[in-house]
Amino acid sequence: MTATVETLPVNRRRWTWPNWPAELCEDADGFHFDGDELNRNKFDECAHAVDSFDCPGLLSVLVDDGSLDLGRPDMAGVVAAVWASSEYAESALTRARWVELFRANGFDNRPAEPIQLFRGCTPGFQHFDAAGHLVGLDAYGQPADPYNEIVESRDVRCGMSWTTSLRAARNFARAHLGGEVFAATVEPEFVLAVLGSDYVVDPAGLAVVAPIGVGIAAVTR
Known part of the structure; x- marks a missing residue:
């Protein structure tokens, strides 16, 4: 007799808050965006809904799960905007992660000389x-x-x-x-x-x- 092992998907409880956009929710693993498209206006709406302390984490998670494309033209400067809005930005993520996000977002206004x-x-x-x-x-x-x-x-x-x-x-x-x-x-x-x-x-x-x-x-x- 051969036993059959079936792997079932894990259903996690998700929740939202009254002032959040309908597409934004969170669970034990962090934030999630369940909408069809995450453009700059919608991301700004999500970022405004969470407090500034959580905004870097929101950015990082949405990039990781593919919801947020930092290469979109309308996303130009979004990483810098999140950094500027967070009082403790540098300790919110690892330095390596911040560098990765900034590099992926691109930047054209570098000084010409050291x-x-x-x-x-x-x-x-x-x-x-x-x-x-x-x-x-x-x-x-x-x-x-x-x-x-x-x-x-x-x-x-x-x-x-x-x-x-x-x-x-x-x-x-x-x-x-x-x-x-x-x-x-x-x-x-x-x-x-x-x-x-x-x-x-x-x-x-x-x-x-x-x-x-x-x-x-x-x-x-």
Whole structure:
């Protein structure tokens, strides 16, 4: 006698919220778009419906499942718009994921020559789990949650947010305990977006980052 094993689809419970577009829903795995076409107006409507903290996750999931095509002409600049709308954009996704999304979306307004940029931050390392969430550490430098696991450690100096305004970088540094200002000269191909005086930079282009007032070769990575 031969047994037959049949694999049945898993039906997950999905839900929506009163202010959401009819096509947008979520389940335990994240957001889903069940409409026929996701154009820029509809994505902007979905992005407005979720809070700014969740917007990067919405973007990433909809790109992954094929609902959102970053190559569409009407999607030009959508990744930069999501980045700008999220207060903690860089920690919402991994740096590698952000670079992937920016590259897929394209950018034509890069500077013609290398540009000097500044960054105000508190030097150190931030640690993240597989979901991209910040991992808190205990007094021994281990995850405070014993069930958490560090999969990525980021040098804060080599972040993605930079500016052409030395004053803005200094103001940011002064607002944080132990803050410092760092400078880097970035090649055009590593500029992912320009948002006024703010620049989004691919960390791969930050081979040399130096504190202001110290020789440019003082801090290398």
